[in-house]
Amino acid sequence: xxxxxxxxxxxxxxxxxxxxxxxxxxxxxxxxxxxxxxxxxxxxxxxxxxxxxxxxxxxxxxxxxxxxxxxxxxxxxxxxxxxxxxxxxxxxxxxxxxxxxxxxxxxxxxxxxxxxxxxxxxxxxxxxxxxxxxxxxxxxxxxxxxxxxxxxxxxxxxxxxxxxxxxxxxxxxxxxxxxxxxxxxxxxxxxxxxxxxxxxxxxxxxxxxxxxxxxxxxxxxxxxxxxxxxxxxxxxxxxxxxxxxxxxxxxxxxxxxxxxxxxxxxxxxxxxxxxxxxxxxxxxxxxxxxxxxxxxxxxxxxxxxxxxxxxxxxxxxxxxxxxxxxxxxxxxxxxxxxxxxxxxxxxxxxxxxxxxxxxxxxxxxxxxxxxxxxxxxxxxxxxxxxxxxxxxxxxxxxxxxxxxxxxxxxxxxxxxxxxx
Numbered sequence: 001x002x003x004x005x006x007x008x009x010x011x012x013x014x015x016x017x018x019x020x021x022x023x024x025x026x027x028x029x030x031x032x033x034x035x036x037x038x039x040x041x042x043x044x045x046x047x048x049x050x051x052x053x054x055x056x057x058x059x060x061x062x063x064x065x066x067x068x069x070x071x072x073x074x075x076x077x078x079x080x081x082x083x084x085x086x087x088x089x090x091x092x093x094x095x096x097x098x099x100x101x102x103x104x105x106x107x108x109x110x111x112x113x114x115x116x117x118x119x120x121x122x123x124x125x126x127x128x129x130x131x132x133x134x135x136x137x138x139x140x141x142x143x144x145x146x147x148x149x150x151x152x153x154x155x156x157x158x159x160x161x162x163x164x165x166x167x168x169x170x171x172x173x174x175x176x177x178x179x180x181x182x183x184x185x186x187x188x189x190x191x192x193x194x195x196x197x198x199x200x201x202x203x204x205x206x207x208x209x210x211x212x213x214x215x216x217x218x219x220x221x222x223x224x225x226x227x228x229x230x231x232x233x234x235x236x237x238x239x240x241x242x243x244x245x246x247x248x249x250x251x252x253x254x255x256x257x258x259x260x261x262x263x264x265x266x267x268x269x270x271x272x273x274x275x276x277x278x279x280x281x282x283x284x285x286x287x288x289x290x291x292x293x294x295x296x297x298x299x300x301x302x303x304x305x306x307x308x309x310x311x312x313x314x315x316x317x318x319x320x321x322x323x324x325x326x327x328x329x330x331x332x333x334x335x336x337x338x339x340x341x342x343x344x345x346x347x348x349x350x351x352x353x354x355x356x357x358x359x360x361x362x363x364x365x366x367x368x369x370x371x372x373x374x375x376x377x378x379x380x381x382x383x384x385x386x387x388x389x390x391x392x393x394x395x396x397x398x399x400x401x402x403x404x405x406x407x408x409x410x411x412x413x414x415x416x417x418x419x420x
Contacts, residue, residue, distance in 0.1 A: 006259065007023070007259045010259045010262055010263065011023065013243075013244060013262075013263075014242060014243070014244055014247040014263065015244050015247060017247035017248045017250070017251055018247060020251045021242065021247065021250060021251060021255075021257050022254065022255065022256055022257065023256070023257045023258075023259065024256050024257065024258055024259070024266060024419060024420065028256075029418075029419060029420070032256075032266060032419050033418050033419050035270070036269070036270065036273075036419060039270065039273045039274070039277070040056075040273070040416070042277060043056060043273060043276060043277055043280070046058070046277065046280035046281075047276055047280055050069065051069045051295060051298075051299050052298070053416065054292055054294050054295035054298060054299065054416055055069070055289060055290065055291065055292070055295050056273070056276055056289070056290050057276075057287060057288060057289035057290070058276060058279045058280050058287065058288045058289075059279075059285075059286060059287035059288060060234075060287045061234075061287060061289055062158075062181060062205065062207060062233070062234050062236075062287065063125070063156045063180070063181075064125050064127060064156055064158045064180075064181055065236070065289065065291075067123075067124050067125025067156055068125065068299070068300065068303065069299055070124070070303070071299065071302055071303025071304075071306045071307070072122060072123050072124040072125055072303065073123065073124075073125040073126075073127060073300075073303060074103050074104075074117070074118060074121070074123040074125065074126050074127070074307075075103060075127045075129055076101055076102075076103045076108075076114065076126060076127065076128055076129065076143060077091075077101060077102045077103065077129050077130065077131075078101050078128055078129065078130055078131075078133045078136060078139060078140050078143065079098075079099065079101070079130055079131055079132070079133070079135060079136045079139065080094050080096075080099040080102070080130065080131050081099070081130065081131040081132065081135055081136075082130055082131030082132045082135070082162075083131075083132050083135060083162070083164055083165070084132070084162050084164065084188045084189070086185075086187070086188050087246065087249035087250070087253075088211050088213070088240055088241075088246060088249070089245075089246055090241065090243050090245060090246055091131065091245065092245050093245065101114065101139070101143065103117065104117070104304070104307065111142050111143050111145075111146035112146070114143060114146065114147070115146050115147065115150050118147060118150065118151060118155070119150070121307045122307075123151075123155065123307075124154060124155060124156065125155065125156045125157075125158075126144075126147050126151075126155060126156075126157045126158075127157075127158050127159070127160065128140060128143065128144060128157070128158070128159040128160065128179075129160045130160065130161075132161060132162060132164070132165070133159055133160065133161060134161050134164075134165035134166070134170060135165070137170060137173065140159070140174075141173055141174070141177045144157060144159075144174065144177040144178050144179055145177045145178060147178070148177065148178030149178075156180050156181070157178055157179050157180050157181075158179065158180060158181035158182065158183055158205075158207075159174060159179050159181075159182050159183065160183050160185065160209065161182065161183070161184060161185070161195070162184070162185050162186075162188040162189055162195075163184045163185075163186065163189060163192070163194070163195025163196070163198075163199075164188075164189060164195075166194070166195035166198045166199065167198065168198060168201065171198060171199055171201070171202055172202070175202040175203075175204055179204060180204055180205060181204055181205040181206070181207060181233075182199055182204060182205075182206055182207070183206075183207040183208070183209040183236070184196060184199075184206070184207070184208050184209065185208075185209055185210055186208055186210060187210040187211060187213060187216065191216070191219055191220075191223065193223075193226070193227075193230065196208070196227075196230055196231075196232060197230060200230060200231040205233045205234070206231060206232050206233055206234075207232065207233060207234035207235070207236055208227060208232055208234070208235050208236070209234075209235075209236040209238070210235075210236070210237065210238070211237075211238045211239070211240050211268065212237045212238065212239060212240065212268045212269070212271040212272035212275065212290070213240065213268070213271070214255070214265075214267040214268060214270070214271045217271045217274065217275065220275060221275060221278055224275075224278065224279055224282055224284040224286075224288075225282060225284045227284065227286055228284040228285035228286045232286055233286060233287065234286060234287040234288070234289070235279070235286055235287070235288045235289075236289055236291060237272040237275060237276075237288070237289070237290045237291065238272075238291045239264050239265065239268045239269050239272065239290075239291065239292050239293045240255070240264070240265035240268035241262075241263055241264050241265065241293055242257060242263040242264075242265070243263060255267055255268070258293075258419055258420060259420050260417060260419075260420035261292075261293035261294050261296075261297050261417065262293070262297075264292075264293035264294075266419060269290075269292060272290040272292075273290065275288070275290075276288060276290055292416060294416050294417050
């Protein structure tokens with residue numbers, strides 16, 4: 001009964017369109033999970049699985065993806081305007097003529113304010129998204145230059161585009177400003193490769209980042225070797241996901257939606273796994289990875305919690321996040337279990353502003369490995385001082401800034417969760 005009530009809540013979150021979409025039913029679960037388990041078993045000897053087995057991949061992962069997995073990625077929505085109209089776009093429509101850049105739900109009226117966010121939250125990666133960043137080149141260049149000038153080589157910067165406005169001059173300006181990688185959604189332009197060919201004149205990394213659209217699977221399969229030949233470094237496949245902003249666009253598509261992970265498209269995952277299998281067999285010379293909804297819930301969500309913690313925002317209820325990205329408990333960890341000695345020579349540095357959460361403005365923290373959340377941990381877990389925090393597995397400790405999902409306990413502790 002509780003599960004059915006949760007399912008009803010998931011459907012209701014999509015508004016009136018939710019009642020017209022097709023959801024995985026109880027009698028279909030066994031067959032669907034058996035098919036998926038077989039696909040994963042077939043892949044197990046051919047591909048690698050990163051981030052607690054939620055991200056299968058062939059070949060290397062982009063440094064941007066690694067930054068995302070570590071929870072140190074800032075996604076800056078530069079303008080919320082676009083020049084395409086993709087059915088899968090999850091962005092909330094805006095009626096504002098010139099909406100400002102946003103990240104973590106914050107509006108930034110200046111590059112300086114965004115730079116302060118990068119510094120205070122310890123970001124090592126910045127993804128410039130849109131809508132479409134090339135619609136606002138001047139603004140995009142200012143924010144890229146600011147991030148690069150302040151963060152230097154410590155920060156990996158990439159930009160998302162559909163490539164419609166691709167030109168030699170625009171790409172020259174973006175590269176000079178400090179963009180390390182450019183990612184193209186070629187599904188938005190009928191899989192045209194023209195923007196990729198323009199981009200390859202610069203020595204940055206090039207990625208194709210697209211949703212795994214089931215009906216386009218054969219077309220993408222035919223491009224695997226071509227992408228490698230023209231100098232593409234990565235192919236990123238995302239699982240289609242339905243939300244309240246795009247649900248109406250899915251009504252006429254015969255997809256099966258999953259309650260867990262919320263509103264993900266089952267056939268999209270099957271398509272991505274088949275493409276991974278093909279990439280493992282063909283060895284096209286590029287890194288191919290699948291970004292599942294389960295990964296985004298667990299690791300992107302985990303990263304957001306850690307960054308909010310660093311900034312001192314949100315609900316400060318104690319909790320613990322394990323290495324798989326799950327909130328495990330709502331009580332503070334026993335400090336006796338958490339403490340072990342650190343070397344006296346560990347370098348120290350001034351604490352970030354988040355220290356004000358515990359009434360300390362000037363105490364010092366270990367410089368390595370990560371300095372993002374110690375002030376609150378020390379206070380909440382009752383540790384004697386900062387140097388009692390374990391170096392290994394530091395990110396196991398966090399503050400629960402969002403309520404733990406009632407569905408979390410049903411997830412498997414390792415790997416992709418079963419279809420529901």
